[in-house]
Every structure is written in C-alpha cells, then in structure tokens.
Amino acid sequence: xxEVIKTTNLSKQFGKKHALADMSITxxxxxxxxxxxxxxxxxxxxxxxxxxNLDITSGDAFVFGEKPxxxxxxxxxxxxxxxxxPYEQNMRLQTILSSYNLMFNNFDLEFAEKLMHYFELxxxxxxxxxxxxxxxxxxxxxxxxxRAKLTMLDEPVLGMDVTVRKSAYEILLxxxxxxxxxxxISSHLLSELEGLLSDILLIEQGQAVLNEHIDDVRxxxxxxxxxxxxxxxxxxxxxIITQKTSELNCFAVIYEPxxxxxTLSAQNLGLTVSQVRPEDLCVFLTQQNKEDELxxxx
Amino acid sequence: MFxxxxxxxxxxxxxxxxxxxxxxxxxxxxxxxxxxxIGTIGSTVVWMLTxxxxxxxxxxxxxxxxxxxxxxxGYVVIMFVYKSDNNKFAVYPQTNNSRFLSSLISNHLGxxxxxxxxxxxxxxxxxxxxLMSVFIDDIHFALNFSLGFVIAGFFVYLSxxxxxxxxxxxxxxxxxxxxxxxxxxxxxxxxxMIGNLNTVIEIIPDALAFIIREPSLLMFxxxxxxLWTILTVLAIVIxxxxxxxxxxxxxxxxxxxxxxxxxVIIVPVLFGLLYNTPPATxxxxxxxxxxxxxxLSTEEIHIDLSHLPIGSSLNISVSENIKIIPSDxxxxxxxxxxxxxxxxxxxxxxxxxxxxxxxxxxxFLIVNGINLFDFSDTHMTAHLEGDTLFINYxxxxxxxxxxxxxxxxxxxxxxxxxxxxxxxxxGSSVSGxxxxxxxxxxE
Numbered sequence: 001x002x003e004v005i006k007t008t009n010l011s012k013q014f015g016k017k018h019a020l021a022d023m024s025i026t027x028x029x030x031x032x033x034x035x036x037x038x039x040x041x042x043x044x045x046x047x048x049x050x051x052x053n054l055d056i057t058s059g060d061a062f063v064f065g066e067k068p069x070x071x072x073x074x075x076x077x078x079x080x081x082x083x084x085x086p087y088e089q090n091m092r093l094q095t096i097l098s099s100y101n102l103m104f105n106n107f108d109l110e111f112a113e114k115l116m117h118y119f120e121l122x123x124x125x126x127x128x129x130x131x132x133x134x135x136x137x138x139x140x141x142x143x144x145x146x147r148a149k150l151t152m153l154d155e156p157v158l159g160m161d162v163t164v165r166k167s168a169y170e171i172l173l174x175x176x177x178x179x180x181x182x183x184x185i186s187s188h189l190l191s192e193l194e195g196l197l198s199d200i201l202l203i204e205q206g207q208a209v210l211n212e213h214i215d216d217v218r219x220x221x222x223x224x225x226x227x228x229x230x231x232x233x234x235x236x237x238x239x240i241i242t243q244k245t246s247e248l249n250c251f252a253v254i255y256e257p258x259x260x261x262x263t264l265s266a267q268n269l270g271l272t273v274s275q276v277r278p279e280d281l282c283v284f285l286t287q288q289n290k291e292d293e294l295x296x297x298x
Numbered sequence: 299m300f301x302x303x304x305x306x307x308x309x310x311x312x313x314x315x316x317x318x319x320x321x322x323x324x325x326x327x328x329x330x331x332x333x334x335x336i337g338t339i340g341s342t343v344v345w346m347l348t349x350x351x352x353x354x355x356x357x358x359x360x361x362x363x364x365x366x367x368x369x370x371x372g373y374v375v376i377m378f379v380y381k382s383d384n385n386k387f388a389v390y391p392q393t394n395n396s397r398f399l400s401s402l403i404s405n406h407l408g409x410x411x412x413x414x415x416x417x418x419x420x421x422x423x424x425x426x427x428x429l430m431s432v433f434i435d436d437i438h439f440a441l442n443f444s445l446g447f448v449i450a451g452f453f454v455y456l457s458x459x460x461x462x463x464x465x466x467x468x469x470x471x472x473x474x475x476x477x478x479x480x481x482x483x484x485x486x487x488x489x490x491m492i493g494n495l496n497t498v499i500e501i502i503p504d505a506l507a508f509i510i511r512e513p514s515l516l517m518f519x520x521x522x523x524x525l526w527t528i529l530t531v532l533a534i535v536i537x538x539x540x541x542x543x544x545x546x547x548x549x550x551x552x553x554x555x556x557x558x559x560x561x562v563i564i565v566p567v568l569f570g571l572l573y574n575t576p577p578a579t580x581x582x583x584x585x586x587x588x589x590x591x592x593x594l595s596t597e598e599i600h601i602d603l604s605h606l607p608i609g610s611s612l613n614i615s616v617s618e619n620i621k622i623i624p625s626d627x628x629x630x631x632x633x634x635x636x637x638x639x640x641x642x643x644x645x646x647x648x649x650x651x652x653x654x655x656x657x658x659x660x661x662f663l664i665v666n667g668i669n670l671f672d673f674s675d676t677h678m679t680a681h682l683e684g685d686t687l688f689i690n691y692x693x694x695x696x697x698x699x700x701x702x703x704x705x706x707x708x709x710x711x712x713x714x715x716x717x718x719x720x721x722x723x724x725g726s727s728v729s730g731x732x733x734x735x736x737x738x739x740x741e
Binding site: 048052053054055069070071072073075076078079080081085086087088090091095098099100102103104 | 302304305308311312314315318319322385386388389390391392393394395396541542543544
C-alpha cells in the first residue's frame with residue numbers, strides 16, 4: 001500500500017524540551033491509525049507537523065510524498081481538527097459548515113447536515129454556546145464530512161458521553177467503508193477504538209514505541225501467570241516489559257511474538273499464558289515505575 | 299513564482315471565509331450607522347418642523363467618523379494580533395502567503411465597506427435635507443455641494459486609511475520576522491517620542507509633507523498609490539520569508555501588550571497630525587471675520603417729526619421679539635437668539651429735533667466665516683401713528699444648513715475657494731443680535 005505519511009528522524013524542540021525525538025514512522029493509505037500516547041508524549045505536536053501547522057527542528061516529514069507546510073497541494077487534501085477548534089465564537093454552526101464547504105473541495109454539506117440532525121445539533125446555535133461534548137461532536141462531523149484523503153482527529157471524542165462516542169465510532173467506520181481514506185485518530189481511549197483501528201502508533205516521550213498493524217500488536221506480547229520461581233525461570237532470557245511479584249499476584253508481560261511454541265514451553269513450567277490486549281500493552285510499554293513514589297504519598 | 303495557481307484560489311476562498319466571520323461584526327457596524335442616520339435625520343426633521351429652534355442646523359458627521367476610526371483601529375489591531383486572529387481560520391487549508399494576502403485583502407475590503415457607510419450617510423443626510431427643502435420653503439445650504447468633491451474626498455479618506463493600514467501591516471510583518479530587534483527598536487523609538495514629543499510632532503509632518511501637503515489631487519493619488527504599493531510589497535516579501543508556524547510560544551501576550559501600547563500612542567498622534575495639517579492654501583480666518591464685521595449690514599429709517607410740536611413726547615411700541623434694555627448694558631455678543639434689542643427707554647420725551655433716525659444693526663451669526671443671516675431676509679419697519687412710534691422686526695427664510703465635508707481633502711488646491719471648506723476653518727461661531735438705536739437728527 002502507498003505511504004500517506006512518512007517521517008524520518010523527525011525531531012521537534014520547544015526551547016530545551018524535546019517534543020519529538022528522531023521519530024521515524026509510516027502510515028499507509030486507506031488505514032485507520034490510532035495515535036496513542038500519554039499526556040505530553042508528542043501526539044499533538046506530531047499531528048500539527050503533519051498538518052503543516054508547526055515547523056520541524058530536524059529530520060523530515062512527508063505527507064503524500066511532499067512536505068506539508070505551505071504546500072497547498074498537500075493541505076487541500078488533508079483536514080486536521082480537534083475538540084475545541086477556535087472558530088469565531090459568535091459564528092453559527094451553519095455558517096461554519098458553509099466555510100468548510102467553501103474551503104474543502106470534497107466537503108459533503110448534505111452529509112454534514114444529516115449528521116447535525118443525527119446528533120441533534122441546531123445550525124442556528126452559536127459555536128460558543130456548545131458544551132465541550134457538543135463542540136467535539138461538531139468538529140468531528142465537520143472533519144468527517146470533508147472527505148479529505150487524510151483526516152487527522154486529535155482527541156475527537158473528548159467530552160462526549162459514552163453513547164455519543166459509540167455512535168461517532170460507528171459513523172466513522174461506516175463512512176470509511178463507503179469512502180475509504182486515511183484516518184489518524186489521537187486518543188487515550190484505546191479500548192473503545194480497538195475495534196475501529198487497523199494500525200496503532202504508540203509514542204512515548206517523543207519517540208515511536210509501536211507502529212504496527214493491530215493484529216501484529218495483538219501477537220507481539222503475551223502474559224504469563226504462575227509461581228514466582230516458575231516465572232523467574234521462564235523470563236531469564238526474555239524481553240520483559242513488566243513484572244509483578246507478590247503473594248497474591250505474580251505475573252510478567254513479555255514483549256515477544258505470541259506463538260504456539262511459547263504457549264507450550266510456558267505450560268511445561270506450569271505457567272498460564274494469555275494474550276495481552278493492545279490497550280494493556282500500550283500501558284505496559286509507556287508506564288513509568290513510580291510505585292515507590294506512590295508509597296511515599298502517604 | 300510567488301504563488302501557484304492553487305494558492306490564488308485558496309486566497310480567494312479564505313477571503314470569502316473571513317468575510318463570513320466578519321459579517322457578524324459588520325452587522326453591528328451597520329446597526330450603529332443606521333442608528334446614527336436615524337438620529338441625525340430625525341434631529342434635522344425636528345429642527346425643520348419646529349419653529350423657534352434657531353437659524354442654523356449643523357448635520358454632524360463627527361459620530362459616524364468616530365465610529366469609522368474606532369473600526370479602523372480594530373483593523374489595525376488585527377494586523378498586530380495577526381496570529382491569534384488567524385487561529386480562527388487555521389483549520390482550513392492555507393499557506394503562509396495565501397493567509398497573509400487574504401488577511402490583507404479582507405481588512406482592506408472591510409475598511410472599504412465601513413467607509414462606504416460614511417459616504418452613504420453623507421448622501422442620506424444631504425438627500426434628506428434636500429428632500430425637506432422641497433416641502434419646506436426657505437431652506438438654504440451654507441456650504442456648496444460638489445459631487446466631485448464628495449467622491450474625491452471619499453477616495454482621499456480611503457487612501458489615508460489604506461496607507462496607515464499598509465504601514466501597520468509592514469510594521470507587523472517586521473515584528474513577526476525579527477521579533478526581538480523590532481521590539482528593541484520600538485522601545486527606542488517610543489522612548490525618543492516620549493522624551494521629545496514636540497520635536498517628533500514637528501519632524502513627522504515635515505517627513506510626510508510630500509503627501510499630506512500635496513496640493514494636487516492627481517499627484518496625491520499617484521503618490522499614495524506608489525507609497526501603498528511599496529509598503530505592501532515590502533510587507534508581503536518579508537512575510538514570504540517568515541515561518542508562520544515557528545514554534546508556538548507564550549510570549550504572544552507581551553507582544554500584544556507592547557503593540558497595543560504602541561497603537562494607543564502612535565495612532566492618535568498620527569491622526570492628530572493629519573487632522574491638524576495646515577492646508578496648502580490657507581485662509582486668513584481672522585481677516586475673513588474682520589471683513590465680515592466691517593461689512594455687517596446696517597439700515598436707517600428716517601421719520602419726519604416736523605409736524606410735532608417741540609417738546610412733545612412719543613410712546614414706543616415694539617414687536618414681541620424686540621426687548622427694551624438699559625442703554626448701558628452690552629448685549630452685543632450674549633445670545634444667538636433671533637431677537638432685537640432696543641437701546642433706550644420705552645418712550646421719548648421733550649423731542650427737540652425734526653427727524654427721528656432709527657438705526658438698525660442687522661443680526662449676524664458667523665459660522666466659520668459665513669454669516670448665516672446673509673441667507674435670510676430680515677425686515678425692519680418703523681412708522682409713526684399719532685404719538686406712538688411703532689418699530690417692527692422679523693426674519694424670514696431662517697433655515698440654514700451646514701453639512702461638514704471631508705476634512706482631509708482640504709489640502710487640495712482644486713477645491714479651494716469654492717465654498718466647500720469654510721466649515722472647517724475654525725470650530726467656533728460668533729453671533730450678534732439685532733440692535734436698534736434711536737437718535738434725533740436736528741437740522
């Protein structure tokens with residue numbers, strides 16, 4: 001598949017802070033990639049760079065094979081929105097839709113109006129009168145209706161209640177099926193997105209930790225539960241992500257392909273083997289060992 | 299190539315998108331101007347329909363001009379808070395150049411739109427007064443009306459606005475390109491200005507004399523267009539080499555504060571300078587006033603008393619608008635009311651002469667060199683019936699309107715001496731009442 005996004009040793013510094021550090025990633029055409037990471041990991045910085053909204057410190061970033069900043073042929077084919085886009089606050093939603101319709105060649109105004117009706121948004125409402133959840137819905141539907149070749153959504157469901165979130169995911173998936181294109185969705189809620197995503201890009205401290213197809217991610221790690229001695233024996237030559245040893249709970253997560261051989265060898269030592277959910281894997285890969293600090297709080 | 303074809307298309311779309319957002323504010327501007335128009339026209343109609351409201355009515359454009367200047371300063375501020383203003387449109391596809399050009403053009407279009415309101419207001423005021431004059435007799439316009447002047451003045455107004463906007467745009471582009479140096483230079487200039495304000499006030503008009511004292515209208519437009527092009531092209535070139543999305547930082551606030559301080563200081567000074575710039579051909583206003591004082595019309599009515607016996611007495615009967623005041627009281631400049639004063643007693647005793655001379659000083663209301671009573675007909679009569687002297691005085695055609703014209707345009711010799719500018723020569727007016735003096739002529 002064609003690469004829609006490609007970065008090579010991409011770095012971005014704000015003063016002395018490294019927001020992105022030597023990041024090299026690729027995102028393929030017609031995929032839905034979940035951009036996952038903790039707060040301050042560099043998700044928004046990456047999206048802004050890809051949208052041409054931020055300069056880079058070093059390295060390269062390409063969208064549709066070209067540098068995005070000030071490149072109208074690239075920018076005309078992408079949309080980047082977030083939950084609180086700062087439109088003119090007194091503008092009515094209908095007017096904002098008209099602006100989108102004006103600016104984006106493929107914008108489907110009829111579809112946008114249908115979505116407005118579906119989510120019970122009145123076009124006469126002023127943008128400033130929207131709650132955070134409603135603003136998120138509005139920005140989500142605007143981005144979706146653009147039908148841009150590349151749609152980047154930064155925390156699109158922030159503030160939405162669970163029912164609306166599920167509707168939003170369903171609409172996104174159905175629209176993707178009808179009009180295949182590339183989505184990059186930044187979110188904390190990987191568990192909800194899991195059924196939607198084709199790829200996961202996990203970043204931590206400005207670096208890409210995972211950039212794989214979701215099926216590969218599911219097979220990339222496994223968990224073993226058992227006695228401390230059996231676990232210690234098993235993990236001696238393994239790539240351990242996390243390990244917990246206590247009287248009640250003793251387990252380890254191993255970042256190696258989850259295969260049939262793995263299951264057999266672990267079972268021989270009396271260990272229980274299970275698949276690690278992508279969300280848990282992301283947590284394990286990005287968690288910081290602060291248990292000692294946690295204990296010091298009390 | 300400066301921009302590719304798609305960028306021009308994008309610029310056009312962005313202008314449209316900005317206009318959709320601007321419409322919200324322009325709606326309020328339209329409302330304010332409508333209220334001003336209703337207020338001004340209403341007061342004119344009331345003045346015309348109500349007797350005893352005075353001879354002169356000035357249809358003022360001060361408020362609408364003030365609103366225009368307020369909006370103009372708003373556009374100037376937009377050029378300073380360029381980034382935060384553009385954030386509202388950041389979600390749409392755009393490049394550094396299309397963004398800058400669309401902002402520049404939409405600000406200019408906005409100013410044209412608002413300035414056009416001023417022009418429409420002027421025509422509405424003038425039209426209303428003209429329309430009223432069809433139904434009401436005796437309405438006079440003290441200042442000449444020239445369509446050419448109104449249109450030319452409008453473009454002069456726009457030219458000055460565009461020049462100032464171009465200057466601020468260039469300044470904003472420089473600040474974004476070389477932030478630290480620009481602020482340093484700004485601080486230095488500001489401190490020089492504060493320390494030597496009088497010198498700066500003298501220097502700036504001299505430096506700008508080539509345009510603000512240009513007496514030829516055509517040359518002015520050529521110079522203004524040339525200067526605007528230079529300033530704007532410079533701003534575009536500097537912006538072209540400025541990375542718009544250079545790392546976001548929180549220092550924006552202090553820049554905004556600094557530039558706002560600059561606006562507060564510089565803009566009023568510049569406007570003050572432009573307003574106070576002497577015209578290319580100056581009027582000697584005091585000579586004008588003196589000339590009028592010397593030529594104020596007077597009238598004498600002689601009444602033959604030969605048939606009266608020497609030593610007889612006369613009663614004096616005056617019309618309602620004549621007040622008899624003590625002779626030692628100087629009422630010459632005390633009121634603008636159309637009234638006459640009889641300097642003397644209510645009756646005359648022990649008459650010794652053959653002829654009674656009633657001396658009338660005509661009233662006057664000189665507004666910036668124009669005696670508005672010149673437009674009216676003042677009537678004075680005096681006659682003797684038996685032993686009573688009847689003195690009557692009244693004014694007809696007592697509606698005189700002045701509509702201010704574009705103040706900037708008075709620098710051009712083309713419009714001098716055509717009765718278009720006298721309204722602006724000085725802001726004050728002087729008036730004198732009808733004064734009646736009675737004396738006996740002994741032959």
